[in-house]
Amino acid sequence: MTSTVTATQAREQFADIINRVVYRGEQFIIEKKGKPVARIVMIEEKQKETITKNEPDQGLMLLKKLSQYNAKGLPKDLAQNHDKYAWGGE
Structure with missing residues (x-):
């Protein structure tokens, strides 16, 4: 059986939806x-x-790959290697 739900309903009822998929095959x-x-x-x-x-x-x-960056998406070593990132130098 296929049911249609809105994104909001899916968010609010996520655990129930997953259980119905797993245990009832919905x-x-x-x-x-x-x-x-x-x-x-x-x-x-x-x-x-x-x-x-x-x-x-x-x-x-x-x-x-993600561990190379901080929470803002900037390289962790940006402060130490500013010129490398700003100007492409080594």
């Missing part, structure tokens, strides 16, 4: 401003295996 279409923008469905077993195998490596790579 599907949900999420609408924003009256237009469908996302679908929540159960992941098939083959997809689960692929995600499980690939995600840890991808997640670690992303964390390593």
